[in-house]
Amino acid sequence: MTKRILVTPGEPAGIGPDLCLSLAQHHFDSEIILVADPEMLKMRALLLGLDLIQLQQVDLNSAPQPHQPGTLKVLPVSCGANCEPGKLNPQNAGYILKTLDIAIDACLNNQADAVTTGPVNKAVINDAGIPFTGHTEYFQQRCHTDRVVMMLATEELKVALATTHIPLRKVADAITPELLEEVMDVLMHSLQTDFGLEKPRLLVAGLNPHAGESGHLGSEDEEIIAPVIQQWRELGFPVTGPLPADTLYARHWLDQADATLAMYHDQGLPVLKYSGFGRALNITLGLPIIRTSVDHGTALDLAGTGHANNGSLLVAIHYAEKMAANRARHAN
Numbered sequence: 646m647t648k649r650i651l652v653t654p655g656e657p658a659g660i661g662p663d664l665c666l667s668l669a670q671h672h673f674d675s676e677i678i679l680v681a682d683p684e685m686l687k688m689r690a691l692l693l694g695l696d697l698i699q700l701q702q703v704d705l706n707s708a709p710q711p712h713q714p715g716t717l718k719v720l721p722v723s724c725g726a727n728c729e730p731g732k733l734n735p736q737n738a739g740y741i742l743k744t745l746d747i748a749i750d751a752c753l754n755n756q757a758d759a760v761t762t763g764p765v766n767k768a769v770i771n772d773a774g775i776p777f778t779g780h781t782e783y784f785q786q787r788c789h790t791d792r793v794v795m796m797l798a799t800e801e802l803k804v805a806l807a808t809t810h811i812p813l814r815k816v817a818d819a820i821t822p823e824l825l826e827e828v829m830d831v832l833m834h835s836l837q838t839d840f841g842l843e844k845p846r847l848l849v850a851g852l853n854p855h856a857g858e859s860g861h862l863g864s865e866d867e868e869i870i871a872p873v874i875q876q877w878r879e880l881g882f883p884v885t886g887p888l889p890a891d892t893l894y895a896r897h898w899l900d901q902a903d904a905t906l907a908m909y910h911d912q913g914l915p916v917l918k919y920s921g922f923g924r925a926l927n928i929t930l931g932l933p934i935i936r937t938s939v940d941h942g943t944a945l946d947l948a949g950t951g952h953a954n955n956g957s958l959l960v961a962i963h964y965a966e967k968m969a970a971n972r973a974r975h976a977n
């Protein structure tokens with residue numbers, strides 16, 4: 646059956662709308678629906694010389710039809726204010742969150758199979774007086790899910806994170822046995838069900854330099870991380886660590902692994918983005934719905950220029966299609 650993927654362009658002053666417009670030129674087996682302001686999209690299309698694309702307004706009650714190149718389906722939501730490429734406007738924060746809410750609700754109500762999100766600027770949403778740390782946490786809260794895990798992935802490398810968008814100062818305190826047990830449960834379950842890995846081979850990073858250097862450079866590695874790894878090893882899973890994070894991403898380790906778990910955002914993501922920026926996707930594991938996203942931010946410098954690369958958005962949509970098909974198979 647044709648799947649329905651909702652795509653939110655994210656920050657209207659960023660490259661999200663440009664990338665979404667570029668989808669008209671691609672083939673997808675599923676139905677692609679942008680949840681966005683059609684007037685904003687038309688203005689951006691004009692600026693990019695893409696004004697021949699037909700924008701078709703849809704509602705979610707019709708049966709999904711495969712994407713037709715040259716057209717784009719739009720579920721209309723009005724921007725709060727005019728938007729100029731490259732210029733953030735806090736008056737559009739409510740609009741951005743409304744597009745997310747509509748997409749999340751549609752998935753929760755089985756009117757759509759997955760959401761793929763474009764990039765948002767977290768600061769401008771906060772500047773509008775709305776606390777917001779990222780899509781990951783927003784989707785978690787809106788789906789009433791106790792624990793989710795952020796994972797960015799390319800074909801060759803999967804990097805999951807034990808903590809997400811928190812200040813570095815708070816990371817060590819956040820690494821508790823309870824957190825790690827929950828993260829490992831979500832991660833291993835998703836690697837098995839969404840990625841078809843029966844016994845996922847996982848490398849787990851330590852927190853401190855050299856994984857604590859036998860306790861001389863910090864105690865969390867031996868006292869908190871190692872016992873959680875041991876629990877999984879006793880269940881027969883090839884989980885290795887805590888490994889020093891500086892060498893975990895060396896080829897000889899990665900060749901023996903399906904996925905990696907970093908303790909914090911900038912321990913794992915620089916490696917992933919260095920090796921695969923533009924062809925990676927971001928997935929929120931542990932949600933009752935499917936949410937994939939791009940590996941990059943709003944790139945305000947490129948908005949409206951036609952120079953933004955849509956590789957990551959294509960990967961994110963294709964992955965959402967695959968996950969939706971997998972989940973449908975599991976459900977039958």
Ligand SMILES: NC(=O)c1ccc[n+]([C@@H]2O[C@H](COP(=O)([O-])OP(=O)(O)OC[C@H]3O[C@@H](n4cnc5c(N)ncnc54)[C@H](O)[C@@H]3O)[C@@H](O)[C@H]2O)c1
Binds near residue numbers: 655766942943954
């Ligand atoms: N999925 C998301 O919502 C998401 C992801 C990452 C960052 N962000 C947010 O984006 C904002 C800007 O973040 P940043 O400057 O650190 O990262 P960024 O990814 O926006 O930009 C980093 C560099 O990469 C370039 N770049 C980014 N995407 C590109 C693309 N598709 N094609 C070509 N070049 C591209 C930019 O021009 C810039 O030089 C921040 O507010 C951040 O929180 C959001």
Ligand SMILES: N[C@H](C(=O)O)[C@H](O)COP(=O)(O)O
Binds near residue numbers: 782910940
């Ligand atoms: N941590 C992500 C990255 O660096 O690409 C990014 O900030 C987006 O996170 P959300 O998907 O939670 O918005």
